[in-house]
Amino acid sequence: MRPVDQYLFRQLKLRHLHLLVALADLPTVGKVAEMLHVTQPAISRMIADLERGIGLALFERNGRRIRPTPAGASLIRHARDMLAQAQRAGDELEAIASGIGGRLEVGFLAVAAAALVPQATARFKAKARATTVALHEGTLDQLMPALQSGRLDLVVGRIAKDMVDEATLAFDPLFDDPPVIVAAAGHALARKRAVTWHDLDGLAWVLPPVSAPMHRRLLAVLADHGLGSPVDVVESNTNLGDLSLLRGGERLGLEPRSRALELVREGVLWMAPLSLGSVLGPVGVIWRKEVESAPAVALFLDCLRETARSIEPDNPSVAEGAKPVRNATKKKAKTT
Numbered sequence: 001m002r003p004v005d006q007y008l009f010r011q012l013k014l015r016h017l018h019l020l021v022a023l024a025d026l027p028t029v030g031k032v033a034e035m036l037h038v039t040q041p042a043i044s045r046m047i048a049d050l051e052r053g054i055g056l057a058l059f060e061r062n063g064r065r066i067r068p069t070p071a072g073a074s075l076i077r078h079a080r081d082m083l084a085q086a087q088r089a090g091d092e093l094e095a096i097a098s099g100i101g102g103r104l105e106v107g108f109l110a111v112a113a114a115a116l117v118p119q120a121t122a123r124f125k126a127k128a129r130a131t132t133v134a135l136h137e138g139t140l141d142q143l144m145p146a147l148q149s150g151r152l153d154l155v156v157g158r159i160a161k162d163m164v165d166e167a168t169l170a171f172d173p174l175f176d177d178p179p180v181i182v183a184a185a186g187h188a189l190a191r192k193r194a195v196t197w198h199d200l201d202g203l204a205w206v207l208p209p210v211s212a213p214m215h216r217r218l219l220a221v222l223a224d225h226g227l228g229s230p231v232d233v234v235e236s237n238t239n240l241g242d243l244s245l246l247r248g249g250e251r252l253g254l255e256p257r258s259r260a261l262e263l264v265r266e267g268v269l270w271m272a273p274l275s276l277g278s279v280l281g282p283v284g285v286i287w288r289k290e291v292e293s294a295p296a297v298a299l300f301l302d303c304l305r306e307t308a309r310s311i312e313p314d315n316p317s318v319a320e321g322a323k324p325v326r327n328a329t330k331k332k333a334k335t336t
Helices: 003-010 014-025 029-036 040-054 070-098 116-127 140-149 213-224 239-247 257-265 295-310 325-335
Strands: 059-062 065-068 103-108 132-137 154-158 169-175 179-184 205-207 233-235 252-256 269-275 283-288
Touching: 003 040, 014 029, 014 040, 014 065, 014 070, 029 040, 040 070, 065 070, 070 140, 103 116, 103 140, 103 295, 116 132, 116 154, 116 295, 140 154, 140 283, 154 295, 169 295, 179 213, 179 239, 179 257, 205 213, 205 239, 213 252, 239 252, 252 257, 257 269, 283 295
Parallel strands: 103 132, 103 154, 205 233, 205 252
Antiparallel strands: 059 065, 154 283, 169 283, 179 252, 179 269
């Protein structure tokens, strides 16, 4: 065993972790000493103890202030994760002792927010009322580190297979839900008898962040049809924000097909008869293998699979480019 491993496994204490995080978050050693209820010389001794055990300089002093070295910043990041895990362990033990049940941390991308995650959560809670489910919406670059560090139990969304470290993670594809182009039901394009790609030229958009696969896919398809990238763009990473912006003006947007179909049926949105393809891969769930035997995780995975089977993005009852269902109903009523 390396000397650093001996120190980390045998001598590193929770007080050291608290110290590391406090030194990163507070401006001076004096403030750190005050928060931890120790003297400043005690702080200096603890830092020296850490640096001897690790074998690297962890902090640099600049007058009364102190800042982490690259090695210190790395150790601080891990200290935050370890403290979060310790806090979570305490929360779960308290919940079990009080008879409330355990806790499940679920991360999800916006693509899974419309139907899959809410419906799966409802199924899960019907079977496990005593388990608290915490839902965390975010982007992959936010959720994947949280999953790998143990702050999340699983992540639901469109996840590329090459992102899955098969040594520690497992992935299950659930269903295909390609992105489609949408607009408010009263948008000018919704009144056209035929819509082509060139009708989109120069229009305003609300899109996910430029790093999102759906955004990049749209730009690629527009380029394939000889169109430039949109100029008038609002970036939004929330379903609520997307829908509010779409309802309130003449912007186009992107939605997963399952969500778009639902909103077309409700008379909220119109869906363009233009295909972006389904090259982004299926919506799926990824989890750490070490927790898959946990009863709450196993049950939630089953609920996700049941919900995915009940979602039918290719339901033919609403054709792409069709008017919302309630509008069609009114038109039929006039002719009978």
